[in-house]
Amino acid sequence: MSQWLHRELEKEAPKRLAALLGATKIEVAAPENERVDVVAQVGAHVFAVECKSKVEAATIRQAALQARNYAATMKGKLIPLVAVPYMGEVGRAICEEAGVCWIDLSGNAHIADPPRLLIHVEGKPNLFKQAGRPRSVFAPKSARIARVMLVEPDRAFSQSELATASGLDKGFTSKIVRQLEEDGLVAREADGRVRIRSAAEMLEDWRAVYDFSKHRILRGHVAARSGEETLRRLDELLLASGKEHAATGLAAAWLLNGFAGFRLATFYVEELPEPEALGRGGFRAEERGSNAWLVVPNDAGVFYSGTERQGMRCVHPVQAYLDLKGHPERAKEATEELRKHLFSREANG
Numbered sequence: 491m492s493q494w495l496h497r498e499l500e501k502e503a504p505k506r507l508a509a510l511l512g513a514t515k516i517e518v519a520a521p522e523n524e525r526v527d528v529v530a531q532v533g534a535h536v537f538a539v540e541c542k543s544k545v546e547a548a549t550i551r552q553a554a555l556q557a558r559n560y561a562a563t564m565k566g567k568l569i570p571l572v573a574v575p576y577m578g579e580v581g582r583a584i585c586e587e588a589g590v591c592w593i594d595l596s597g598n599a600h601i602a603d604p605p606r607l608l609i610h611v612e613g614k615p616n617l618f619k620q621a622g623r624p625r626s627v628f629a630p631k632s633a634r635i636a637r638v639m640l641v642e643p644d645r646a647f648s649q650s651e652l653a654t655a656s657g658l659d660k661g662f663t664s665k666i667v668r669q670l671e672e673d674g675l676v677a678r679e680a681d682g683r684v685r686i687r688s689a690a691e692m693l694e695d696w697r698a699v700y701d702f703s704k705h706r707i708l709r710g711h712v713a714a715r716s717g718e719e720t721l722r723r724l725d726e727l728l729l730a731s732g733k734e735h736a737a738t739g740l741a742a743a744w745l746l747n748g749f750a751g752f753r754l755a756t757f758y759v760e761e762l763p764e765p766e767a768l769g770r771g772g773f774r775a776e777e778r779g780s781n782a783w784l785v786v787p788n789d790a791g792v793f794y795s796g797t798e799r800q801g802m803r804c805v806h807p808v809q810a811y812l813d814l815k816g817h818p819e820r821a822k823e824a825t826e827e828l829r830k831h832l833f834s835r836e837a838n839g
Contacts (some may be wrong), residue, residue, distance in 0.1 A: 495543035495575055495618070496527075496547050499595065501543040503539050504530040506593055509611050510601060511535065526560045527570070535603060537591075538568045545574050546819065547694035550581040554588035558824040572791035575618035575641065579815070580698040627669050628696045630704075634658060635666045636696055639676070641795045641810045643689035646679055658792070689832045704818025705787050708762060709780035710773050717752040719782050724757055725802045727771030731763035736796045736803045738785070739817045742810035743824040745799035747831050749764065754819060758792050758805065807832055 509517050509629040513533030521538070522637040542549050549608045550572065557570035572579065573592040573673045579599055585592045585600070593599040597614035601607060626632055634656035640649060647655075652754040667684055670676045675692045686692055689733040721741045728735040737745055740752035762768075762784060766773070773782060787793075795806040805813070807828060814825045 493543075497597075498540055498574070499541035499543065499573045500528050500539075501570075502595060503528065503541065503593055504532060504537075504597070504762070505538060506599070507532045507535075507571075507601070507789065510593075510599055510611070510820045511607075526557055535607065536568050537571045539571050539573055542828070543575065545576060545578060545698070546580055546673070547580050547584060547698060550574070550577075550584045550686070551588075551691070551716060553812050555587050556589040558588055569601070570649040573602070575710045576616040579700050584694075614623075619741055626738045627666055627673065628699050629677075630787075630791070631658070632662075632666050633696065633793045634789070635663060635670065635689070636675075636692055637683075637791055637794055637806075637808060639686050639807055640693060643686050646683035646685040648683050654821055665804065678698050693832070694813065697812055697815055700815060702813055705758075705785045708784045708786075709777050710768075710784070711776045711780055711783050712755075712772050712774075714781070717744070720753075720755045721755040721802070723772055724782055725788050726756055726782075727758055727768070727773060728757060729762070730771065731767050733763060734793060735753070736793055736805045737782075737808050737831065738813045739804045740819060740821060740824055742804050742807075743814065743828055745802065745804045746807055746810060746828055747825050748799075749824045750820065752819060752824075754817065756785060756813070756817070758785050758787050760786070760793075760795070762786060789822070 501504065504516050504518050510765045511533050515533055517531040519529045526538045527541045530537045530539055538557050540553040542553045555573045557572055561568035561570040569591055569705045571593060572585055574594050577594045578594050591601045596617045597611065599609060599611045601609040628636065635652055638652055638655045649660065649663055649667055651668065653660045655784040656663065671678060671684065675687060675695065677687050678684050712720045712723050713722055719739060735757045737757055737758040743749040744752055792805060792809050797804050797806065811825065811828050811832060814821045814828065
């Protein structure tokens, strides 16, 4: 499948570019030193195209760097471009950060050559849902292994330690660790322990397939003058109910690193309180204009390694980072700030 897709990308990418640019002339040449897959002249523009049949973050990052570096070393102006079956949100962010254009076979694209050219197409569905990393290692239960390792990214773990910390049996743990190793996300040391290769890449790969909507979400409204007041009222309600709970999303970003004001307060809760208890606490179920979300998680792992902030229980930054993907308002900005908090040590070596 991946070899067929790679060949299809090399063949189709120049055609898709021509259609988007309204060009009738296409010339495809073999690149010097084979450092990218295709050099394509489409009308007046020349593209250095790197094709990838897999779409995990590490692969997209590598492709973007290859295309950019090749374009920079060649005489004349080449536009670096990554071609994939489907470009997800994380891949788009990686290409944007690298200053590289992209196109996918599902019909989406971002092609920019300022000030002469800007084409952006999005919203086309993924026509290659099996092209990315298998979901197994980041499925709710399986992801406990990645979670344990990301909480202590500098530590090497034995499989027994991972099984104990995650609450999974040793056989299942071994299966997930083996898959993580095959995917290049962890490395095995001489003593058999495993260590994360790059916390940033593992978390971005997880985020690429993470879907906050898969949790059970009760949306509602709490009468309050600010997001902070909503947060504290929800916390009081859940404390009174005796349910395990932890803030996440925008509220967690505020608790963890003081990110600017928010309206929506979100809590994970092991079990929803009774409707009467919700009513007494001032929570009114309401989809439209909701400022409070109570979320029953699809796996209890979301509570792992939570922390206490300003007298309230909060999820670990790893979980908050994942959950921001499913939040409105200033979630994108909050994600960027939390990413700096999570990866500053790795970025600085």
